[in-house]
Amino acid sequence: MSHIIITPVLRLLFYTGLLLQATFFTNALQASEFCDPNLASRVGPRDYFDDKHHKAGRIGIVERIHLTPEMLRLEKGNTASISDDLNYTLTVIPNHPAGLDLASRLDRAIKDFPERYRREKLTRTVDCYFQRAFWYTPSQPYLHYIFAIHLHRNQAYQQAAEAYSQAQRLGLNNAELAYNYGLTLFELKRYDEARKMADNAKALNYPFDGLQQKLAKKGF
Template structure:
């Protein structure tokens, strides 16, 4: 078979490859827009898209791109909120989350930073409200159960119980057997007085050897265990 015949036979595969590359390029070009509202009711805004965006649930396919961001901006020092890498802590977190909107560890760090600012332990706020980073992440990767759980925990800790329950229930729909989702959602259910529902999840958790006793202790204190 000559080279011309081989090239003709490969045309469909080449066309599919080009289409896939164009689709991926189009997704990157769309970026990850700032969406939603702050907990105070204002529009979510932030810095424009720079590097990326990349989906953290697909990080093993983009290990080089992840390494570039983490090596410069999301160092251990930044993750632990001990200091910035290229400037201020919140600046490095902002860069990381603009490049990787649903970066789980960076979302956890920005959440902790926001809580510390809320408790007057930090003098400077995050570059964008914490809830805006989460809404941007979930708009970009709506099936990410871990990011959804982290958002629910943040909402719970800041006293927004109704929104927290909605986020927990979404996380539970995405990952119905995830023990961390059931455990944290049940803690909120206890706070809301929904003891029977909390107990049903707790029974399943502890029957499967879940190690943290906090939920059981709270149910015992309420006379529901």
């Protein structure tokens, strides 16, 4: 098994200093589309990674109504379409990791299964949703991790590798990141580096070995 894995999102409570990241985002995000930088709204923004916003209850309310398990399975929306409920979620909580990942997966599903998802239309592009998240909390490592998965999903492997590396520089280091980073490095034919990531994932008790099997077939 070697596909990209993302487990239920944990509330990460670590922070780092702000970094100048304009060059990376200019390269990784589409620059041709206008993306509204105004995050203020009647109901937000709320920071998913700030515990006080969870304690206030608003994030939980939004998740229960506008980010349901059926939505995460790409089955149906709750109050409207998946895309409309998702847009509400990412308007209130621009940096919601599961919401951003859903935007990426829904966009892919609309392209791959146009008849099944013919009623779905994202209010903003996926790149815009990520751009707004980075404007809000640019140094949150888990956002870079989710962005890397999005880039890999769309075969932008070099940019995905840069995003994984940025997540690591910002302090994220776990088995899931190592494994998925290794998959991207494999696609780039950087097999020695992919092997190191596979070994890191194994040392951290990652349960899947598809990456190791792919590397073994290449003699690594």
